[in-house]
Amino acid sequence: MEAPSIDPVAALPPLRETIAAHGLDARKRFGQHFLLDLNLTRRIARAAAPLDQGTVIEVGPGPGGLTRALLLEGAARVVAIEVDPRAIDALRELQTASAGRLHLIEGDALSIDPATLGPAPRRIVANLPYNVSTPLLVRWLHAASDITDMVLMFQKEVVDRLAAAPRTKDYGRLSVLAQHVCEVRRLFDIPASAFVPPPKVTSSVAHLTPRPADQRLADLGPLEKVTAAAFGQRRKMLRGSLLGVFPNPVPVLEKLGLQPTARAEELSVADFVRLAAALP
Numbered sequence: 175m176e177a178p179s180i181d182p183v184a185a186l187p188p189l190r191e192t193i194a195a196h197g198l199d200a201r202k203r204f205g206q207h208f209l210l211d212l213n214l215t216r217r218i219a220r221a222a223a224p225l226d227q228g229t230v231i232e233v234g235p236g237p238g239g240l241t242r243a244l245l246l247e248g249a250a251r252v253v254a255i256e257v258d259p260r261a262i263d264a265l266r267e268l269q270t271a272s273a274g275r276l277h278l279i280e281g282d283a284l285s286i287d288p289a290t291l292g293p294a295p296r297r298i299v300a301n302l303p304y305n306v307s308t309p310l311l312v313r314w315l316h317a318a319s320d321i322t323d324m325v326l327m328f329q330k331e332v333v334d335r336l337a338a339a340p341r342t343k344d345y346g347r348l349s350v351l352a353q354h355v356c357e358v359r360r361l362f363d364i365p366a367s368a369f370v371p372p373p374k375v376t377s378s379v380a381h382l383t384p385r386p387a388d389q390r391l392a393d394l395g396p397l398e399k400v401t402a403a404a405f406g407q408r409r410k411m412l413r414g415s416l417l418g419v420f421p422n423p424v425p426v427l428e429k430l431g432l433q434p435t436a437r438a439e440e441l442s443v444a445d446f447v448r449l450a451a452a453l454p
Protein backbone atom coordinates (compact mmCIF):
# COMPACT_ATOMS: atom_id res chain seq x y z
CA MET A 175 0.00 0.00 0.00
CA GLU A 176 1.48 3.32 -1.04
CA ALA A 177 1.97 6.03 1.56
CA PRO A 178 -0.24 9.09 0.96
CA SER A 179 1.57 11.81 -0.94
CA ILE A 180 2.47 14.98 0.95
CA ASP A 181 1.47 18.33 -0.51
CA PRO A 182 4.74 20.06 -1.52
CA VAL A 183 3.43 23.29 0.03
CA ALA A 184 2.82 21.56 3.37
CA ALA A 185 6.31 20.05 3.20
CA LEU A 186 8.08 23.43 3.08
CA PRO A 187 10.21 24.54 6.04
CA PRO A 188 8.42 26.46 8.83
CA LEU A 189 7.90 30.15 8.12
CA ARG A 190 10.30 31.18 10.89
CA GLU A 191 13.07 29.31 9.06
CA THR A 192 12.15 31.06 5.79
CA ILE A 193 12.28 34.44 7.53
CA ALA A 194 15.69 33.67 9.08
CA ALA A 195 17.14 32.29 5.85
CA HIS A 196 16.24 35.41 3.89
CA GLY A 197 16.85 38.02 6.58
CA LEU A 198 13.21 38.94 6.24
CA ASP A 199 12.77 41.01 9.39
CA ALA A 200 9.53 43.01 9.30
CA ARG A 201 10.19 46.61 8.30
CA LYS A 202 8.18 49.58 9.52
CA ARG A 203 8.40 51.46 6.20
CA PHE A 204 6.51 48.61 4.52
CA GLY A 205 3.94 48.40 7.35
CA GLN A 206 4.89 44.74 7.84
CA HIS A 207 3.56 42.49 10.62
CA PHE A 208 3.83 38.80 9.73
CA LEU A 209 1.08 36.33 10.67
CA LEU A 210 2.74 32.93 11.06
CA ASP A 211 -0.01 30.84 12.69
CA LEU A 212 -1.23 28.52 9.92
CA ASN A 213 -4.49 27.84 11.77
CA LEU A 214 -5.32 31.55 11.59
CA THR A 215 -4.18 32.02 8.00
CA ARG A 216 -6.20 29.00 6.89
CA ARG A 217 -9.24 30.43 8.68
CA ILE A 218 -8.85 33.61 6.63
CA ALA A 219 -8.43 31.59 3.43
CA ARG A 220 -11.55 29.53 4.16
CA ALA A 221 -13.54 32.75 4.64
CA ALA A 222 -12.85 33.54 0.98
CA ALA A 223 -13.95 30.14 -0.36
CA PRO A 224 -14.51 28.84 -2.95
CA LEU A 225 -10.97 29.33 -4.23
CA ASP A 226 -10.82 26.65 -6.91
CA GLN A 227 -11.88 28.95 -9.77
CA GLY A 228 -10.66 32.24 -11.13
CA THR A 229 -7.96 34.30 -9.45
CA VAL A 230 -7.05 35.04 -5.84
CA ILE A 231 -5.14 38.32 -5.47
CA GLU A 232 -2.97 38.75 -2.39
CA VAL A 233 -1.21 42.00 -1.47
CA GLY A 234 1.80 42.10 0.85
CA PRO A 235 2.38 38.36 1.27
CA GLY A 236 5.67 38.84 3.14
CA PRO A 237 7.19 35.42 3.87
CA GLY A 238 4.03 33.71 2.56
CA GLY A 239 1.98 32.65 5.58
CA LEU A 240 -1.39 33.50 4.06
CA THR A 241 -0.12 32.49 0.61
CA ARG A 242 0.59 28.98 1.87
CA ALA A 243 -2.86 28.84 3.44
CA LEU A 244 -4.56 29.88 0.19
CA LEU A 245 -2.72 27.17 -1.72
CA LEU A 246 -3.43 24.53 0.92
CA GLU A 247 -7.12 25.47 0.83
CA GLY A 248 -7.20 24.72 -2.89
CA ALA A 249 -6.68 28.06 -4.65
CA ALA A 250 -6.33 27.44 -8.39
CA ARG A 251 -4.40 30.64 -9.12
CA VAL A 252 -2.84 33.04 -6.62
CA VAL A 253 -1.30 36.33 -7.76
CA ALA A 254 0.83 37.76 -4.95
CA ILE A 255 1.88 41.41 -5.20
CA GLU A 256 4.85 42.40 -3.06
CA VAL A 257 6.85 45.64 -2.96
CA ASP A 258 9.68 44.24 -0.80
CA PRO A 259 12.27 42.44 -2.99
CA ARG A 260 13.46 40.37 0.00
CA ALA A 261 10.01 38.82 0.27
CA ILE A 262 9.92 38.00 -3.43
CA ASP A 263 13.13 36.00 -2.97
CA ALA A 264 11.63 34.19 0.03
CA LEU A 265 8.51 33.31 -1.95
CA ARG A 266 10.39 31.58 -4.77
CA GLU A 267 10.45 28.24 -2.91
CA LEU A 268 6.72 28.49 -2.39
CA GLN A 269 6.23 29.32 -6.06
CA THR A 270 8.14 26.17 -7.04
CA ALA A 271 6.10 24.04 -4.61
CA SER A 272 2.84 25.48 -5.95
CA ALA A 273 3.13 23.63 -9.27
CA GLY A 274 2.31 26.71 -11.32
CA ARG A 275 -0.50 28.02 -9.11
CA LEU A 276 1.43 30.95 -7.58
CA HIS A 277 2.39 33.99 -9.67
CA LEU A 278 4.59 36.71 -8.16
CA ILE A 279 4.55 40.40 -9.03
CA GLU A 280 7.12 42.78 -7.54
CA GLY A 281 5.43 46.16 -7.50
CA ASP A 282 3.03 48.59 -5.86
CA ALA A 283 -0.54 47.29 -5.69
CA LEU A 284 -1.86 50.85 -5.81
CA SER A 285 -0.74 51.10 -9.42
CA ILE A 286 -2.04 47.69 -10.56
CA ASP A 287 -5.50 47.13 -12.07
CA PRO A 288 -7.06 43.95 -10.58
CA ALA A 289 -8.71 43.17 -13.93
CA THR A 290 -5.26 42.58 -15.47
CA LEU A 291 -4.26 39.89 -12.98
CA GLY A 292 -6.21 36.90 -14.20
CA PRO A 293 -9.62 35.50 -15.05
CA ALA A 294 -12.77 36.08 -13.00
CA PRO A 295 -14.01 35.42 -10.42
CA ARG A 296 -11.38 37.63 -8.78
CA ARG A 297 -11.11 37.54 -5.01
CA ILE A 298 -8.75 39.77 -3.05
CA VAL A 299 -7.51 38.11 0.14
CA ALA A 300 -4.87 39.95 2.11
CA ASN A 301 -3.31 40.87 5.42
CA LEU A 302 -2.93 44.46 4.28
CA PRO A 303 0.14 46.53 5.17
CA TYR A 304 -1.15 49.02 7.72
CA ASN A 305 0.38 52.07 6.05
CA VAL A 306 -1.51 51.64 2.75
CA SER A 307 -4.63 49.72 3.75
CA THR A 308 -7.13 52.56 3.32
CA PRO A 309 -5.81 53.86 -0.04
CA LEU A 310 -5.80 50.28 -1.35
CA LEU A 311 -9.39 49.69 -0.28
CA VAL A 312 -10.59 52.93 -1.91
CA ARG A 313 -8.73 51.93 -5.07
CA TRP A 314 -10.57 48.59 -5.10
CA LEU A 315 -13.95 50.19 -4.39
CA HIS A 316 -13.47 52.11 -7.64
CA ALA A 317 -12.69 48.79 -9.39
CA ALA A 318 -15.57 46.88 -7.78
CA SER A 319 -17.00 45.70 -11.11
CA ASP A 320 -13.85 43.62 -11.62
CA ILE A 321 -13.87 42.06 -8.14
CA THR A 322 -16.13 39.28 -6.82
CA ASP A 323 -15.36 39.87 -3.15
CA MET A 324 -12.62 40.79 -0.68
CA VAL A 325 -11.50 39.20 2.57
CA LEU A 326 -9.17 41.73 4.15
CA MET A 327 -7.35 42.17 7.42
CA PHE A 328 -7.01 45.71 8.79
CA GLN A 329 -6.36 47.38 12.08
CA LYS A 330 -9.53 46.88 14.14
CA GLU A 331 -10.23 50.62 14.11
CA VAL A 332 -10.45 50.55 10.31
CA VAL A 333 -13.03 47.75 10.35
CA ASP A 334 -14.93 49.70 13.03
CA ARG A 335 -15.11 52.57 10.54
CA LEU A 336 -16.07 50.33 7.61
CA ALA A 337 -19.01 48.84 9.49
CA ALA A 338 -20.09 51.95 11.45
CA ALA A 339 -23.69 53.17 11.46
CA PRO A 340 -24.77 56.82 11.25
CA ARG A 341 -24.73 58.83 14.50
CA THR A 342 -21.73 56.90 15.86
CA LYS A 343 -18.20 58.18 16.40
CA ASP A 344 -16.68 55.76 13.87
CA TYR A 345 -19.08 56.69 11.06
CA GLY A 346 -17.29 58.68 8.38
CA ARG A 347 -16.22 58.99 4.78
CA LEU A 348 -14.84 55.44 4.59
CA SER A 349 -18.08 54.03 6.08
CA VAL A 350 -20.16 55.72 3.37
CA LEU A 351 -17.93 54.74 0.47
CA ALA A 352 -17.53 51.10 1.57
CA GLN A 353 -21.18 50.54 2.47
CA HIS A 354 -22.46 52.14 -0.72
CA VAL A 355 -20.29 49.90 -2.89
CA CYS A 356 -20.26 46.73 -0.78
CA GLU A 357 -22.04 44.66 1.78
CA VAL A 358 -19.62 44.83 4.72
CA ARG A 359 -19.36 42.01 7.27
CA ARG A 360 -16.99 41.88 10.22
CA LEU A 361 -15.69 38.31 10.56
CA PHE A 362 -13.31 37.99 13.52
CA ASP A 363 -10.53 39.71 15.44
CA ILE A 364 -6.90 38.60 15.65
CA PRO A 365 -4.84 39.58 18.72
CA ALA A 366 -1.56 41.46 18.38
CA SER A 367 0.27 38.50 19.94
CA ALA A 368 -0.39 36.42 16.80
CA PHE A 369 1.96 38.61 14.72
CA VAL A 370 5.72 38.96 14.38
CA PRO A 371 6.49 41.62 15.48
CA PRO A 372 3.29 42.23 17.46
CA PRO A 373 1.61 45.51 16.43
CA LYS A 374 0.27 47.84 19.11
CA VAL A 375 -3.33 47.21 18.05
CA THR A 376 -5.79 44.36 17.51
CA SER A 377 -6.49 43.39 13.90
CA SER A 378 -9.85 42.47 12.37
CA VAL A 379 -10.87 40.55 9.27
CA ALA A 380 -13.75 41.84 7.14
CA HIS A 381 -15.63 40.42 4.16
CA LEU A 382 -16.69 42.96 1.51
CA THR A 383 -18.96 41.88 -1.32
CA PRO A 384 -19.63 44.43 -4.10
CA ARG A 385 -23.29 45.17 -4.70
CA PRO A 386 -24.78 44.67 -8.20
CA ALA A 387 -23.71 47.42 -10.60
CA ASP A 388 -27.24 48.82 -10.86
CA GLN A 389 -27.29 49.40 -7.08
CA ARG A 390 -24.22 51.64 -6.92
CA LEU A 391 -22.82 54.70 -8.63
CA ALA A 392 -20.84 54.07 -11.79
CA ASP A 393 -18.49 56.91 -10.79
CA LEU A 394 -17.53 57.27 -7.12
CA GLY A 395 -15.89 60.66 -7.70
CA PRO A 396 -18.92 62.79 -6.71
CA LEU A 397 -19.52 60.67 -3.60
CA GLU A 398 -15.88 61.06 -2.59
CA LYS A 399 -16.18 64.80 -3.09
CA VAL A 400 -19.26 65.34 -0.90
CA THR A 401 -18.10 62.99 1.86
CA ALA A 402 -14.65 64.58 1.96
CA ALA A 403 -16.23 68.01 2.38
CA ALA A 404 -18.85 66.93 4.93
CA PHE A 405 -16.60 64.81 7.14
CA GLY A 406 -13.55 67.03 6.66
CA GLN A 407 -15.37 69.52 8.90
CA ARG A 408 -17.64 67.09 10.73
CA ARG A 409 -18.38 69.46 13.63
CA LYS A 410 -19.82 72.02 11.24
CA MET A 411 -23.41 72.02 10.08
CA LEU A 412 -23.89 70.87 6.51
CA ARG A 413 -24.80 74.37 5.37
CA GLY A 414 -21.21 75.33 6.22
CA SER A 415 -19.19 72.18 5.51
CA LEU A 416 -20.64 71.79 1.98
CA LEU A 417 -19.86 75.35 0.88
CA GLY A 418 -16.82 74.07 -0.94
CA VAL A 419 -18.84 71.79 -3.23
CA PHE A 420 -22.15 73.66 -3.61
CA PRO A 421 -22.27 77.44 -4.22
CA ASN A 422 -25.28 77.54 -1.88
CA PRO A 423 -25.88 74.27 -0.02
CA VAL A 424 -29.09 75.30 1.78
CA PRO A 425 -31.58 75.03 -1.13
CA VAL A 426 -29.94 71.79 -2.30
CA LEU A 427 -30.27 70.24 1.16
CA GLU A 428 -33.86 71.44 1.57
CA LYS A 429 -34.85 70.08 -1.84
CA LEU A 430 -33.52 66.66 -0.76
CA GLY A 431 -35.41 66.85 2.54
CA LEU A 432 -32.20 67.22 4.56
CA GLN A 433 -31.75 69.69 7.39
CA PRO A 434 -29.09 72.37 6.64
CA THR A 435 -28.33 72.42 10.37
CA ALA A 436 -27.58 68.66 10.45
CA ARG A 437 -24.03 67.37 10.68
CA ALA A 438 -22.38 64.78 8.45
CA GLU A 439 -22.71 61.90 10.91
CA GLU A 440 -26.52 62.29 10.90
CA LEU A 441 -26.88 61.46 7.18
CA SER A 442 -27.39 57.93 5.91
CA VAL A 443 -25.38 56.38 3.09
CA ALA A 444 -28.39 56.89 0.81
CA ASP A 445 -28.53 60.57 1.78
CA PHE A 446 -24.92 61.05 0.70
CA VAL A 447 -25.60 59.28 -2.59
CA ARG A 448 -28.46 61.70 -3.28
CA LEU A 449 -26.17 64.63 -2.44
CA ALA A 450 -23.55 63.27 -4.85
CA ALA A 451 -26.15 63.03 -7.59
CA ALA A 452 -27.08 66.69 -6.98
CA LEU A 453 -23.57 67.99 -7.57
CA PRO A 454 -23.47 70.66 -10.30
